[in-house]
Amino acid sequence: MSLARRIIPCLDTDGGRVVKGVHFEGLRDAGDPVGLAARYNAEGADELVVLDIAAARDNRPTFLETIRRVAEQLAIPLTAGGGIRSVEQARAVVRAGADKITVNTAAVERPELLRKLSAEFGAQAVVLAIDAKREADSWQVRIRGGRQATSLNAREWARRGVELGAGEILLTSVDRDGTQLGFDCELTAAISKAVSVPVIASGGAKVPAHFLEVFTSGAADAALAASIFHDQAQSIRALKEFLRGSGVEVRLPC
Amino acid sequence: MNVTLIDYGAGNVPSVERALRRLGAQVETTNVKEKIAEARCLVLPGVGHCAALIAALDAHSLRQPLIEAVGRGAAFLGICLGLQALYESSEEAPTLPGLGLLRGRVTRLPENVKLPHMGWNTLKTIRATRLLDSVPADAYFYFAHSFAAPAAGVESAAVSEHGREFIAVLEKENICAVQFHPEKSGAAGAQVLRNFLRAAA
Numbered sequence: 001m002s003l004a005r006r007i008i009p010c011l012d013t014d015g016g017r018v019v020k021g022v023h024f025e026g027l028r029d030a031g032d033p034v035g036l037a038a039r040y041n042a043e044g045a046d047e048l049v050v051l052d053i054a055a056a057r058d059n060r061p062t063f064l065e066t067i068r069r070v071a072e073q074l075a076i077p078l079t080a081g082g083g084i085r086s087v088e089q090a091r092a093v094v095r096a097g098a099d100k101i102t103v104n105t106a107a108v109e110r111p112e113l114l115r116k117l118s119a120e121f122g123a124q125a126v127v128l129a130i131d132a133k134r135e136a137d138s139w140q141v142r143i144r145g146g147r148q149a150t151s152l153n154a155r156e157w158a159r160r161g162v163e164l165g166a167g168e169i170l171l172t173s174v175d176r177d178g179t180q181l182g183f184d185c186e187l188t189a190a191i192s193k194a195v196s197v198p199v200i201a202s203g204g205a206k207v208p209a210h211f212l213e214v215f216t217s218g219a220a221d222a223a224l225a226a227s228i229f230h231d232q233a234q235s236i237r238a239l240k241e242f243l244r245g246s247g248v249e250v251r252l253p254c
Numbered sequence: 255m256n257v258t259l260i261d262y263g264a265g266n267v268p269s270v271e272r273a274l275r276r277l278g279a280q281v282e283t284t285n286v287k288e289k290i291a292e293a294r295c296l297v298l299p300g301v302g303h304c305a306a307l308i309a310a311l312d313a314h315s316l317r318q319p320l321i322e323a324v325g326r327g328a329a330f331l332g333i334c335l336g337l338q339a340l341y342e343s344s345e346e347a348p349t350l351p352g353l354g355l356l357r358g359r360v361t362r363l364p365e366n367v368k369l370p371h372m373g374w375n376t377l378k379t380i381r382a383t384r385l386l387d388s389v390p391a392d393a394y395f396y397f398a399h400s401f402a403a404p405a406a407g408v409e410s411a412a413v414s415e416h417g418r419e420f421i422a423v424l425e426k427e428n429i430c431a432v433q434f435h436p437e438k439s440g441a442a443g444a445q446v447l448r449n450f451l452r453a454a455a
Contacts, residue, residue: 001415004374004394041440046374046396071269077396077438097268099301099398099438122302124370124398167370196365198372221368251374251394253440 004251005215005243006046006222007236008200009229011036011070014054016062020227030230033066038073040229043236044253045076049102049170049224052082053145060089064096071097079127079170087116094121102170104129105143108150108157111164118165127200128166130154132187133174139187146174154187155194162195169199170224176204180228183210185218192219200224208234208242215248255451258293259283260320262300262310266437270299270333273437277448285310291319294328295454300335301398301435304360305347307335317353324355324429329454331447332431334399337424340431346401355429356409360401364417369400371416375434383411383425384453385432385446393442395422395434402433 011018011033018030033050040048050070052063060083067080080093081102090101101121107114107128117126131146132139132154139154158169171191173184183201192199198221201214205225214220228234240250257274261267261283274281274297282289290296298320300307311317324330338344341352344360352360363369374394379386395414402420405413412423414433422433423446430450436443 001376001378001413003371003416006373072272075273075438075440075444077398077435095268097272099266099269119303122306123400124372125302168372196368197370198368221373 002249004046004249005220006200007211007239007250008047008049008222008224009036009040009045009236010049010051010202010224010226012051012053012226013063013066014052016066018230019053020230030227034069034073036230037070040236041074041076044240044251045236046222046251047077047079048074049079051080051102060092064092067093067096067098081127081129086113087120090117090121094125100125100127100168102127102129104131107161108141108143108152111160114161114164114166118167123165123167123197126166127168127170128158128161129170129172130158130161130191131172131174132191134184134187139190142174146172146177155190158191158195162197166197168197169195171199171201173203177202179204180206182206183214183218183220183223185214188214188218188220192221198222208239211239212243212246212248215243255295255455256280256282257295257297257451258289260290260296260298260316261285262307262314262316266299266301266333266435270297270437273444273447274451277444277451279451285314285316287315287319290316291323293323296320296323296328297331297333298336298339299333299437300339302335303346304335304338304344304401305350307339308347308350308352311339321353321355327428329450330429330431331450332429333437334433334435337421337431337433338401338403340429341403344401356407356424356426358404358407360403362401363420367417370398371400372398375414375416377412377414377422378419379412380410383423385423385425385430385449386412387449389442389445395432395436395439395442397434399433
């Protein structure tokens with residue numbers, strides 16, 4: 001018995017549609033969230049993440065409806081977020097069918113939000129998303145979809161976030177996101193070793209070897225990707241068979 | 255099958271309800287004590303902090319009706335915190351008494367592993383249980399918890415391991431419970447729920 005490494009597809013949504021972009025910009029339509037969710041559930045995805053990347057534009061009812069329709073399709077956990085700024089907003093997302101909520105910018109601006117969310121929903125339901133960009137020999141936290149720099153060091157912020165009540169870290173390399181050059185394993189390992197909670201690596205995945213690398217040298221507990229799954233460039237099942245063949249424990253659905 | 259799903263405000267109530275409905279159960283979601291007192295088949299879901307569950311049960315005066323319903327033989331399924339609440343106490347909420355339907359204390363998993371224990375893990379069967387009928391021995395289930403019941407109790411039917419072994423599936427007469435989330439555990443989880451509904455019928 002041991003815990004399997006997780007493969008997590010991510011749906012970035014805007015107005016009820018899945019979109020994708022490079023370096024957080026240049027969005028294009030990638031399909032219907034409900035259809036994709038059903039496909040990933042059947043293909044053996046271990047969880048699903050749905051993000052509202054249009055949160056700033058205040059289209060909450062559409063996002064909640066997307067969560068409801070996606071949750072309907074799933075027999076695996078669902079994490080939702082993007083623009084969550086309060087316990088009330090988080091509650092609406094949970095009531096719509098999310099098992100976990102992810103927060104990013106709002107937690108940087110008001111770290112106390114993590115404590116409140118953790119008290120309300122439990123640490124296992126609070127995912128702190130960190131967008132990190134390399135600056136010399138460390139990593140800096142960025143907010144607002146990677147566009148705005150902060151003075152926070154990613155490793156220190158991750159530790160602080162866990163102290164405040166985050167039960168998991170969703171770590172995106174701003175440098176690698178959208179490049180398909182592979183995960184930033186150095187960043188992932190640095191954060192994973194600094195905290196006591198699971199770390200989900202994100203940004204840069206293209207081929208199965210990238211996942212193997214982030215689970216071994218990157219010490220990731222889970223790995224997230226979007227476009228390679230949406231485009232069917234990579235099937236989840238084939239990816240997991242490769243990982244198992246390489247000695248990484250993964251769940252292969254029956 | 256009519257199922258009374260105890261809704262004390264836990265985050266996973268909607269997904270448990272959805273999973274039971276998919277299997278054809280008629281689900282009544284309630285926090286009304288009279289409904290729980292007269293239920294024939296009870297499901298107590300739960301996720302989050304143990305104190306929230308115990309406090310909510312007491313705030314709605316559900317503790318006694320629940321204990322009495324189980325005492326007169328109602329089929330019971332506890333999920334995650336719904337398993338932990340069956341014990342006498344939990345290290346997570348030391349001052350609050352558990353339901354005390356099972357002996358022992360729920361404790362935190364060791365610090366030498368990442369917590370919460372979050373993700374898909376396998377089971378080791380201790381003895382035959384109806385809950386695992388037709389479930390492949392190597393099936394994975396989804397866990398999300400930091401506290402767990404001791405593996406050694408007589409009620410233990412299957413254990414899992416994260417830092418130490420702990421109870422993953424228990425069955426004692428009409429009391430069934432699982433530490434994982436069957437409603438989030440794909441086809442294997444659906445089979446566990448189906449088995450419970452069949453045993454309860």
